[in-house]
Amino acid sequence: MNSERETTGNKNSNEKTLNPGIGALENDPEKEQVQLKKTKNLLRLSEIKIQALTEAIPDLIFRINREGIYLDYKAASSDLYHQTDSIIGKNNREITPPDFADLIDAKVKLTLDTGEMQYFEYQLSIPNKGLCSYEARLVPNGPDEVLAIVRDVTSNKLTGEALIESNLNQRAIMDSISEGLLLIDKTGMIIDSNEANATFYGFSIDSIRGKNLFEFFPTSFKPEQEKLLNAVFEQGKVLTSESKFHNRWYEYSVHPVIDTTGIIKKAVINARDISHQKNLIHELETALKENRESTEFLENLINSIPDVIGIQDNKHQIIRYNKAGYEFLNTSPEQIRGKKCFHLIDRDQECELCATSISYKTKKPAHIERYFPEKDIWLDIRSYPIFENNGEIRLVIEHLRDITHIKSVEAALRKSEERYKELFNSSAGGILIGSQDGVIIQVNSTFAEMTGFTPGFLIGKHISEGIFTAESLKATPFRFDLLKQGKTVTSERTIITSDNRLMQVEMHTHILPDGTYQSIYHDITERKRAEEEINRQNEVLKKINLEKDKFFSIIAHDLRSPFTSFLGLTELMAEEIDSMPKEEVRFIANELKKSASNLYNLLENLLEWSMVQRNMKPFSPQKINLRSVARQSTETLREAATGKQITVTLDIPDEITVMADRPMLDTILRNLFSNAVKFTAKGGSVMISAGEEHNGDIEIMIEDSGIGIPETMLGTIFNISGKHNRPGTSGEPSNGLGLLLCKEFIEKNGGKIGVKSTAGKGSCFYFTLPAG
Template structure:
């Protein structure tokens, strides 16, 4: 590459020389002989070689100088106190110096082609991306500050300066470590913030006054105290306008005469009008004059503190002391002071001592044991022992009786504390008259004892009461009282999760004949909460053991003296047995009604069956009564036989009636025997067949003659007779009735009566 560059330079030099030769005219060229020309050519060639040698020497010197400059530049580049980076558009590191690698905490060879943003902290990475984008888009120098994280090193605050190359493919970035500067700046900012916070907390502002020009400057806190902004006129006149009108003249005289002229320190409490809300505020100003070499005041610096809250607290304290003084003078209490281990009981006493004891202050202090000898004999030892231990305990709090001027003992509370626990020389105490309170306490004890007896009686009554008692709070429905009988009947006592909304669910209460919870709006306990009395007898409760019990419940609200419903009370008892008896009675009544219906039906059948024989019998007797003298024996005999048959049928019907009566009374016995079925059915069917003949009904039998059955003859005959009688009754004239019997499975016989009715 160097050789090509050298040839190009020689070619360019030759072209320039030829151009200069060509510009010369021919008259300037001297005429030489061949020998002279050859000599001249030889000299020129020698001269040309000399020039080429000089040129090569110059080129070599130039290359050495360039290499030396490059080495010096490389050393300067690598060991400069700044990091130099070449970054691509994507932020990849193309080149970097050694200090830059040290900044990133890795070898230079390991950092090339790495993304520079990997070493930027998360919070400053957006700043770096914005900086990188601006470099390539704006084509001007850009700067930013970021935080670098190097493995094993603390975070480094860095200042980046960069510019994009002309071709726009990469950018050159200089990185300067500004960690110490940044930390120092943050420390300074923290101290300034701390100072500002301290001033804000203390409500302390600072100022400086230029006395020569009448101007002053103030801190931010002082501006807040004054309620002013940056546009306020910070002159002497402006300061005076902030002062409260009552203080303006006084403060101007104080500042000019005592401070400036008298060369004194500014130290004054005064009132101002805070400008932004016109509120009166108290401040305390302190200032120090600064003088020139001639001792003439030129400026003043100082502080102003807002003491409004302090002034308000002082005012409140004064008012509180006045109120306490008024209260102490108004209340039935006395305050006293007594020395520890002294002869005198009391050395000083104040308050309403005369009203609570009857003694004047002078009388109380006249005798050294005035207080001691008036203690109640039963309380003396306890009180004196307590005060004997006073230096050890440091305080005393006791109640005792003390004899007043009227000769009566009254109750007092005495509380005393050591004024100086280290010196242990004097204690301060307060005596309060509690005689009325003691009377009230005694009366309360009597009332409590009476109430306790009443509660015991009530508890005993509830315990022995043979009905369940259940009471809930209104309006919540929380159970309050459940007596033993209620717990026994319900199988449950007070359930903590019970309320007015779920009483039926938690106590498993159902309406009779239902398995859904008892409707709340119908429960006496719920109606009592709503102020209504109620009575139900259809509640069924399922106890935890699975047994069911029926309850009759009476409920009513519990109302206090003000007419407020505070509870709901129900009483209930077990009516399970009563319900069982009622159900049994209902069942018996149903059975009686059924039997009455059967009796009526049976009598109807008997009456119907008797009507036929009696009608025939009466008809025959009527014929015999009217025509007997005219009748022959042949005519009389059939009629007599018919009358005999009718009488036999009547006898059998009466026997059936008697048998039914015995069955209803439970007197019938079951006596099965073996008999021929056809024979007994024929005998039992005579009346029915006679009735069938009157309706021209044909009665036929399909029963084998040899079929025998094992049954009660009377019962079987009654059943066949009833079936056949019904068939005749419901069959139209000219109809047919078939009585049949056939063996079925096992040893049983099926008997059927089939008609066309």
Template structure:
């Protein structure tokens, strides 16, 4: 039986035993025996309870040791702070982080281990924790015993109050490597951001809705802005002309929905200053898994290239026109100019062989034919010279106010004899009060050419009418109408074109090159007017043109 000395339990047991001894004086032997049995049972119960208590104590010791090991061996530092910020408890991880023995950590202010420039961060977090009872997470720099500084993340929790004292539990994680990685990432981002901003081409990143989330300085400049921040949140569509929006939207949406890259497409935009620019845009999807989150790409200002292409296209057209003009002139020289000369040479040859064989009547007839041939040659040469002057840009343009009928009357006179010979009447319906603003020499060439053509392609007994009426308050419309052979629809399309040959002989075999109509078109357009034609085979033709009225 175990001995219990100098303990409270021993004293209580002896007192009870003495009481029992006093009572046994009146007990019977049987009662004494029962009492003794009860004491023995009670003794056994006590021994069993003692064994159970010892086992519980052993379990508690093991649990305490396990908790202590877990607390000290945790990869995270744990602290318990007083309301004033004094360290009450700390695990071994804290000792390792700070490079200080545990006994040199306890009862010290936590701020002794926090870098001075970050102490305000700690004080603000502690104040918020006590005020709101909400957990606080913050980052700051701590210093080791050897002076080394490292970044740590604090997570603080308000502990239960004890004796009206507030305690705070804090976990500390070393995030120095994470911070270094973040700093390197920031440096890398800054490096590439600087690189992107220094290139001449624009660079952009958009979200799935097309809004800019990043642009470089070059793109801002291309869009007519001075600051790249002004583009953030905006969209390409804001700069695209209304007529081009649907095309661009479809192309962009197709890239988003079908995960397609655009290697480069040209688009027209309106810059902030209202000027038009042409851009070449590439668009590459930004993917997260199978989902397209946005687009990124390069933007190049190709305005100068587009202008150069237009100039090249115009130059090509001008070259084609120039070649057509050259071919037209060669055709006239090779055929239309040679034919009259051949006739002229034939007539003069007959006279040169033996002029004595010709009567006066024959000579008169030959002289008339030679005169007619010479007039035709002169008109052709005159048109050729005027055409050459127009193409070289050397022709003088001096518009003035004139009474139109005065010019028409003067131009009818030299043509009237040719009309009389074919029995054709010329009717002038121009009012004496109608005034125009035009270059007289150019206008005379137009009227003369149109009237000559009308006579040339009218049958004997035909009629030519020239009239004028206001087209609007600014223009006068002039019509030269004949009752001649007319022009086919196919040939109407070829009129006024240098690259088409429409020239044909008149009703009396008069030569025609079509050069007069080309000159007329040039001269009328030079004065701000237009020329057009309506005709029907066998019925006649009406050439119409407009000229500015005189104010």
């Protein structure tokens, strides 16, 4: 490998320096105006994009400063404030109620002071709409203003309130019933209970939830338990039976509850104490069997029963009723002689379903529930056969109880449940209902559609299991502690849908009266994307503003200074050239040459930078011999190095080639070499070297023994917002534009740039390019 080291010492050079020519300064004002106009067009284009983006968002968006002045405003599809005129430039207090204005001012101040997003909910009375609910997010947008996004959530609030009201109605209906009501799952665990049932077992409603119903029964009831659960949950049957419990007789019915997917996961148990009726009927049976003829005994016995008690023979002929029966049928013993039971309700034939007939056929007690439209009444009818010694039925005792109120309650419960389901599944937001332990027990159709998960897949899972991303759960843990305090918890999370899409949702969770948790979900994926795009466009605007400021700064200061020097020298020559010695004229001519060269280099960088910002810079990468380009690119600048007695060393092997755009590579090497010479004192040194990296790229280094770079400047040296316009060691002007160009061009060519420097000891700028 031929690696020749080429060194230029501190001697006078006989080579001529390329004269850029004064012509490079012609028509500069026009170029400045063109560049200014294009910069303004870029700003306008970016503003149009942001406007189009915000118009696509259905929320109300506005910018407001710390003083409460609206700087910009985009109304939702229905203007939340119903302002016919633009509110831009107006104070918040001019258009909103005082209390609400105080709230906005406080939230704006808090957002700006903390630098964090503020979320809050509020209500406003809106003309023609009444009291409406809104949620707002305020995010910092610079040091003195915030960006606010406001959404109308009235419909969601109404849905949530209706669901809560529906739950409260169900609770009131359940607790108004004197009989026991239980809601159990397929294991027998008590999901809910009414007040009467909880009190019977010696618990409160909250404390009985979660206990297993069969814990209260003896172990001998185990076979009956399995039979009951199988019949209800597997076969979907309604069971009705009687059972003796703690020396009391209870009649119970078990009804399966079918969910929206057609699966039975819960059952309702209705139980009532029938000990009194049982005892009385037993005494009546005993009296009849013993053929007691004591009229007084029989009368007192059956008339003490509040329900209807009737005695019929095997031909349905009525023998008698108790006092309650005569009152209920509005008849008397004389009027019922020779009549059958169905005659008393104005029928001329036996009822289609008759408990007495069933008892005669089966020779067993029978039980039915029937509605009698003639009296608009529901009756619970039970028949008990009394046998002769030969085993034939002698009489049937019929027990009737008015259950119209219970049926009305059941109908109201069904209606309430239907209304709840309708509200539940028609909600615009996805809804999950969870147990006190966070296990999902109910899923509405909206959530299923949002996520693609079926209710059957979700029910039974813990809320933290397989629905949210791990990062989402870690960033925002579930706050069951706040929920138990009755607070509504709002959070933003990321859901993994059934087809592995990531969906960003807003989650509002609160506790329901029965102790379960209700979470309402809204898909905010598009809104978050829009917010991210707005933030990105804001960053673009900030960058454009910085570039514009940098451009104006260079025009106002860096371009003006060389012109001032240039004009001063030409004015001196014009006035005094006749009296000037030859040496002084030569000195002024050299100074003019320096000023013209500096102006040319500055204008060249400005034009290059302008073309890059407008994406107009041609890009044609090609295989280039690095040593040859480095020598040519720095040739015209070596005179400045010689003038400062700086030793320049070129240590690049001949065979190294790179794949790069030639004009861009010229600009990179010229600027980095110029900076090295500019910030190196007289008698110093500059070295340009290159070598191959492990990954095959070529690394180029420009090292100097100059004044170095302060640590405070290193972090922003390639950033347009940085202040890097310090003069060179001989007062050479500097504006920092060259380094910006170098970074842009190096990255365009697929490389990276970096710097290592120690103040007072020199710097090393290094960058990479793909090998050729």
